[in-house]
Amino acid sequence: MLRFIPIAAAILAVLAGLASLYGGRLAERQLELGSSAVLAQTRASDTWAEYQAQSLKAHINAAALAVAANASTRAKLAADMQSYRQRQPPLMQEATKLENERTQLLDSMDKAVTKKLDVDVGVALFQISIVLASVAAMTKRPPLFIAGLVGGAIGLIYCVVGLLR
Structure with missing residues (x-):
C-alpha cells in the first residue's frame, strides 16, 4: 500500500493545482461582476437623476404657467412642460432596466463567491x-495514507460541488 503514496501525492498535487487555478479564475470573475454591477448602479442613478430633473423642470413650468400673463408665454410653457413629461417614461424604463441588470450581476457575483468557497475548501483539503x-x-x-486519501476524496467532492453550483 505504501508504494502507491508517491502516485497518490502526485495526483493530489495536480488536483490541488487545477482547483487553485479555477479558484483564481472565480476570484477574477467576482471582481469583474462586482465592477459591472457598480457601473450599472451608477448609470441607473444617473438616469434617475435625469428623470428627476425632467420632473422638476415640468413642475417649474407648471408653476410659471399658473402666473404667466400673456398667451404666447403660456403656450411656450405648456409645450415645454409637455416635452419634459414626455421624456420621463423612457428614462424610467432605462433606469429600471439598469437596476435589474445590477441585481442580476450581483446575483451572479454571489454565486461565484459560493463556488469559490467550495473550491477553496477543496484546495485546502x-x-x-x-x-x-x-x-x-x-x-x-x-x-x-488512508486519511490522506479520504481527505483528497472529500476535497474532490467540494471541488465538484463548486463546479456544478
Missing part, C-alpha cells in the same frame, strides 16, 4: 491530504 501522504511515506504508517 488537497493540500492537507498531500501532507498526510508525505508523512505516511516517511513514517511508514498506512493509516495516515
